[in-house]
Amino acid sequence: MSGERVRRLVHSAEVAAPAEAVYALLANAVRGPLYSPEVLHVERMDADGDRERLRVWEDSGGGVRCSLWARVAHPGARRIEFWRLRGEAPFTSMAGQWTVEERSGGRSVVSVLHEFTVAGDPDGAEAVRAALAVKDSARGALRGVRRIARGSGGSRQRVLTFQESLRVEGPGEVVYDFLYRAADWAGRVPQVRHVEVSEVSPGIQAVNYRLRLPDRTERATSSLRLCFPHAGRIVYKQTTPWAPVAAHTGEWSVLPDEHGVRVIAEHTVLLDEDALPDGGPAMPGRENTRSSGADAQPSRGSTEAWSQGNAGRSEDGAAHVLAGAGESRGRQRPDPVPQSGRGQERSAGQGPAPGSGGGVREAIGQASRTILEQAGRHAESAVRALPRR
Structure with a gap:
């Protein structure tokens, strides 16, 4: 200098x-x-x-x-x-x-x-x-x-990390194409009522949409998406989250295997406890509520004031949230998990009330599960349409 x-x-x-x-x-x-x-x-x-x-x-x-x-x-x-x-x-x-x-x-x-x-x-x-x-x-x-x-004890949890996953017997390129073309989700994904997509620059999308929640209310929000087609990844951040969500980041991943692909929707949600009924708690127990024990770690990084880092709560709760959260070096993929039914996996839930932390988790999870299912059907239809030899 x-x-x-x-x-x-x-x-x-x-x-x-x-x-x-x-x-x-x-x-x-x-x-x-x-x-x-x-x-x-x-x-x-x-x-x-x-x-x-x-x-x-x-x-x-x-x-x-x-x-x-x-x-x-x-x-x-x-x-x-x-x-x-x-x-x-x-x-x-x-x-x-x-x-x-x-x-x-x-x-x-x-x-x-x-x-x-x-x-x-x-x-x-x-x-x-x-x-x-x-x-x-x-x-x-x-x-x-x-x-x-900020917080008032170890029972209060602010950060939810979870994922949904689906096995698809079809080409990964077709699955990725469905995830990339978010403008086509309205009418095909019941929870998505309206979508507008614009290309900020090549591979970067601004998405405005209305989402129908499990309690039948609708919320308007927007996201910025970074698309990496060669890696089979789309990462995003909600730029106008809806209460009680203070921040929401996520990633769509298409992982090839011997017979098809595994598609994963990862979510990390920061809850504003002041916006929850009676101030919370958002979700009792562990920070990570993942599918069938899969250990999906986000990538590491930050900004101008980026070196800030993680998420936690006061006193013992802050240390509890940090335990084991993203300390591994470099990017990791989730370990294989058992499949059930058509291949869909989901974290266990207990019918949470709308507006609670559990309600947020269910609303986000339900929408991403449906999108995964539609992507799977899209790919499988493409396979069936191929001429037989």
Whole structure:
């Protein structure tokens, strides 16, 4: 950063959770999209000990920006350094660090430092806008960390992670094509009442739709989707989630095997307990409610204020949520799970009431199960239509 004026901004917030628990949130970058509004998706590129490189997709207001980051964790000091690997206008450089300090009463203070340089006049309008963008990003991330860490005990659970899965005896390309063409879901998927899809740029879709919930109400929402056809993946983030959902990220995966494909819908949902009936709890018990014991881990990563990380709750609950959540290195696929019926798998449920955490899980799960079934029928129909030899 020599030869240019370095701007330095520090933002802090008191958090109702122990320092070790908050640091664990920050040290696991996979869940940045849950609490940072502009972060859409993160992927871990590689790692060496406490060092890692990340690819981060962000909503840049009318477009999607992909950038490369590196960071180094210092667990003993509860500090995480981060820096952008390539300058992106208007920034010519960006670096900083997260720190967490212990306070009395099971509380802590989390701080984020940004040091950056901007092309052109260091006091010009562009530099002022850049500083405001950094400030907004840092404050938004701190609000997210406080919201996730806030809580009143180990019985309260904010983050739901679950999946639906289907075996399809058909070509993966046809299955993926159905998932990609979300504009065709209305009329074929009963829960999806209306869909509008636009291409933000090649492989990036903005989707606006209305979803019919199990209680027969309808909710309008929108998502940004990142499509990776060669990998058989579509990842997305809801950009206008509906209460009590504070954030919702997910992924569609098409995995080939010997006789067809396995299609997986993965979901990670952050619940706003203040929006739940009587304040919660959202869902008792373990954080992960997965299908038949499958262990689906999302990719790791983050943003400008990306090194924030995971999701948790205060006191013992914060540490409980973090236990075993996404600490594995790199991207992992779920292990095979037993099949039943036509191949559909689903997590066990207990008829939750609409508006509860369980109701959210059932509404999302029901819609994704139906989409999986329609994708399977679409592929199997394509196979039957092939000329016989």
